[in-house]
Amino acid sequence: MPRPRSLTDDQLVAAALAVVDRDGLSALTMRAVAKELGVATMGLYRYVADRQALELLVVDHVFRSVDLALPDAGWQERVHVLLDRMRVAVARHPAVVPLVLRHRQAAPASLRLIEAMLAVLTDGGFDGTDRVLAQRTLIGHLLGFLQNEHFAALSGPGTIVMSELSPDEYPLLARTATDARSVSPDEEFRRGLDIVLRGLVTNRARADGPVP
Structure with missing residues (x-):
């Protein structure tokens, strides 16, 4: 193969996503990405140390596309907006979901998203361990x-x-699964997040104790 040309991080990510979108996450190898770029496999190591470093670039790219400019609204609405934007960003490349779980605490863009969420929660009156648990619960959702x-x-x-x-054998499961088929992903996400937010508010109120 020809000598590797100068490659940018964006070119590396584009090649990696092309492999993943077309062939699935299991196909993401240094060899496959090098082939996508038209360079020798060993030449790719000039730009990225290994597959884990390549995965980190991909996750950072996905989260870098999330707009952090939030509307002038209540904290719960801003949480909705931020999490939905994150959901949409990942949905453009569904096969990278496992990478998001693996590298969300290391990718710089992911850290900026967490900082933005913590700022919203702080505006909502959360601090200390309440803020820790609120952020972890929202990310878990x-x-x-x-x-x-x-x-x-x-x-x-x-x-x-x-x-x-x-x-007869699974009355509740069969009925619930039938009901579930009519629930769109948007409704599932929105209503589920509403439940989580109500729970966070209730839990914080209980922790604060009765108002004198």
Whole structure:
């Protein structure tokens, strides 16, 4: 192969995403990305140390696309906006969901997103351990939803199979799965997040104790 040309991080990420979007996450190797770029595999190591470093570039790229300019609204609405933007950014490349889970605490753009969320929670009156738990709970909702949406969607084959179970043997499961098939991803995310936010507010009120 020809000698590697000068490559930018954006070119590396574009090649990696092309491999992942086309062939799945398991296909993401240094060799595959080098082939996508038209360079020798060893030449790729001039630009990125290994596959883990390449994964980190991909996650940083995905989260860098999230707009951090939030509307002038209440803290709960701003949480909705920020998490939904993160959800949309990941949805452009669904196969990278496992990478988001793996590298979300290392990618610089991910750290900026966490900082933005902590600022919103601070405006909402959270501090100390309440803020820690609120942030972790919200991220947990987002990551769990992403996994469900892209690997076990309510409208997917798993739910269809469960909705066709014997109602005599699995009355609640069969009925619930049938109901689930009518829930869109947008509704599932929005209403689930509403439940989480109400729980955070209630928990904080209990921790603060009765108002004198």
